[in-house]
Amino acid sequence: MPGIQPTAWGTLTARNITAATVIKAEPGVPLIAQVIVAGTTAGAIYDASSISGNVVANQVAVIPETVGAYRIEMPCAAGILIVPGTGQTLAVSYA
Numbered sequence: 001m002p003g004i005q006p007t008a009w010g011t012l013t014a015r016n017i018t019a020a021t022v023i024k025a026e027p028g029v030p031l032i033a034q035v036i037v038a039g040t041t042a043g044a045i046y047d048a049s050s051i052s053g054n055v056v057a058n059q060v061a062v063i064p065e066t067v068g069a070y071r072i073e074m075p076c077a078a079g080i081l082i083v084p085g086t087g088q089t090l091a092v093s094y095a
Contacts (some may be wrong), residue, residue, distance in 0.1 A: 013094075016091070019084065024044045030074065031071070035094075040085065044063060
């Protein structure tokens with residue numbers, strides 16, 4: 001969106017995510033989700049510190065199945081759980 005500046009640039013990255021992965025088990029902010037390989041379903045980001053936290057009540061973002069970079073910037077209080085869609089490969093920057 002024009003005029004909105006990122007709150008921080010991700011100093012941490014997680015690459016080659018092809019399965020549900022907790023990238024941070026404490027409060028954090030996912031900043032950019034990069035779809036490296038498109039899938040057949042969308043992926044998601046959850047505010048959770050374990051893989052069992054991937055429930056709708058904890059979802060903070062959808063990661064489209066289209067190749068590209070997607071800005072997130074949604075604070076997560078419990079942790080950051082990345083769940084790729086079917087066939088997706090993701091890379092995520094976070095703080």
